[in-house]
Amino acid sequence: MSLPEEDLTCPVCCDIFVDPVLLSCSHSFCRICLKRCWDTGIRECPVCRRKAPKSSPPSNLALKNVCEALLLVKNQCAEALEDKMNCSLHGERLKLFCLVDKQPICVVCQYSKLHKSHSYSPVEEAVLDCKDELALSLKMLQDKLENLKRIQKTSAVMSTYIKSQAGETQRLIRSQFEQLHQMLSQEESDRLAAVKQEEEEKIAGMKDKIKELSAEVLSLTETISVIQEQLKEEDMVLLENFKATDDRSKSFVLGSDNMSGLLIDTTKHLCNLKYIVWEKMMDHIDYTPVTLDPNTAHPCLILSDNLTSLHYSKQPSCCPDNPERFHMSAEVVAMSPLGSGSHQWVVETGSNQDWLLGVASLSVPRNAEISARPENGFWTLCFRDGEFRAMTSPPTPLTLSRMPKQIKVQLDYNKGTVSFVDPADNTAIFTFTHTFTETLLPYFYTQSSHPLRIMPEKVLVTMLRQQ
Known part of the structure; x- marks a missing residue:
């Protein structure tokens, strides 16, 4: 695990340790920094003021190795940064910024075929312009992020609302179909009742007709029986009763034998039934040319x-x-x-x-x-x-x-x-x-x-x- 740079800094010179030594109080210092402090005549720890022995303090080899490794890395980074400041093609300092290719160039690149007709600006100015442009892009991206967060929040609300909206819409659909069902059910009941009423009327009529026919059959049977009996009588008796018997036979009048119209008028009940019901329902159904959203x-x-x-x-x-x-x-x-x-x-x-x-x-x-x-x-x-x-x-x-x-x-x-x-x-x-x-x-x-x-x-x- 790497140590923070402040833990590798000498408390006297405030720089990375060089040839660090370790005192008995556990504090470390650069050897030369400690010598300068002790040259004043006071041989004590510059930090805790604890008196130090007269013998030379030992080297802190572990700390020395870590500090040297840190200095090596810093030197390499500095060299890499220095390399980045120089043109990779010509080795010259990158002092210009090509406004066309959007990249830093040196004065030699400026006159090359690749950049000869391009526009340039000094690196210092380009840095400010690029920072401004990046700051603007950052602001736009931050605005987009805020907008996305707002949409994300709205989406969560909308998901809940959609469920509520769907439930309410289904309830209203059921309500309207229930009204249609009630109208159809009522119409069905009325039409079934009309058939039942006609059935009862027709049956009552048939009962009256049958009763009338029964009475006529009985009367006609009795008349026939009388005539048959008269035909068996003596001639004089037949003649004496002829007028009464003849009047009785001729006075018998049959009732109506018209049997039409006695059956259920099925056509009246079933003719274009669906259409007639639909047409009747139109009187109870509203149509609006405009519906609000x-x-x-x-x-x-x-x-x-x-x-x-x-x-x-x-x-x-x-x-x-x-x-x-x-x-x-x-x-x-x-x-x-x-x-x-x-x-x-x-x-x-x-x-x-x-x-x-x-x-x-x-x-x-x-x-x-x-x-x-x-x-x-x-x-x-x-x-x-x-x-x-x-x-x-x-x-x-x-x-x-x-x-x-x-x-x-x-x-x-x-x-x-x-x-x-x-x-x-x-x-x-x-x-x-x-x-x-x-x-x-x-x-x-x-x-x-x-x-x-x-x-x-x-x-x-x-x-x-x-x-």
């Missing part, structure tokens, strides 16, 4: 379970710091990218007194607070402090004849228009005109606890019949 919502925005409404809360939710999320302002976008064609959706504003609605470019910054203006990628209508404004540059105040409770947003990407309309009477509020070159997203902002709600649309089913 919870991964973009500011932590203070609360979204509904079906992702069609939002409101502001002063208590932020626990959500990860992912790049898609708006971090500075209470904003959220929908998940439907709009890159061509015509699109529209209606938003119920209700009692909300602080909102912005419209569209935003896909690339708008999520981690900086910027004005919702067209030059920043926003085309929006604003309602704040009781006033409507189109967010142009500068904003355009709008005067409306009445306060709309709903706002229809209409985008025609190909024509380059974003229009805002009062759907109650289709009154135009404002229209932006712009040549769009980037994908757009439906955009929402609010700092009100009253919700903004995307209205569902009625779904129409059209059958295509072959001619």
Whole structure:
């Protein structure tokens, strides 16, 4: 094990021991240093002041060997450093730094073919420039390290959040399918009950029919029996009873023998059953043309379970710091990218007194607070402090004849228009005109606890019949 250099230093000259000697007090000194101290007439240890014997102190051979080995290594290092300061090709001092090849050179290298057309600077200046450049690189790497640590920390949070998000999403899926199951189960029960009711009605009708037929059979049997008996009587008796017997036979009228319509109307119950049930379910199922993306919502925005409404809360939710999320302002976008064609959706504003609605470019910054203006990628209508404004540059105040409770947003990407309309009477509020070159997203902002709600649309089913 190597000793620290301070343990190999003479306490008198403060240099590496040269020919060290050992006193009885265990302190060591260079022989010549100890002699100089004792030449003053005081023969004692320069460190602990303990009196030394008159005999010459012995050499500390072990310490001497270690010190000589250390000096040898230091001399070799000095020689190696000296070699590094000289050009390996020409042996000259390296005084210049080639700015092209990024390496030190000597004055002979300066005029060689390899470096003749290059730019140079003195080594002293190059050292300062290189240190500055390395310091800048160090700062960039340190920033990257801090960013990586932040991402690493965020990743751990996101892993936990993903599990929570997956569990909540599965719960909502089960809830919605449970509603569908309940509707189907109710429809199944109703249709089975209808078959059961028809069965009971048909059976009751058949019982009445059988009872009626039984009575008619009995009556007809008795009449036949009377006639047969009359045919056996004497001629005069037959003639006397003929009128009564004939009237009885002719007065017998059979009931209805129509047996149609007595069976279960199977076709009524099974014809296009799945389609009819599906069409009926459409009356209970909402379709919204725009669905909010919870991964973009500011932590203070609360979204509904079906992702069609939002409101502001002063208590932020626990959500990860992912790049898609708006971090500075209470904003959220929908998940439907709009890159061509015509699109529209209606938003119920209700009692909300602080909102912005419209569209935003896909690339708008999520981690900086910027004005919702067209030059920043926003085309929006604003309602704040009781006033409507189109967010142009500068904003355009709008005067409306009445306060709309709903706002229809209409985008025609190909024509380059974003229009805002009062759907109650289709009154135009404002229209932006712009040549769009980037994908757009439906955009929402609010700092009100009253919700903004995307209205569902009625779904129409059209059958295509072959001619």
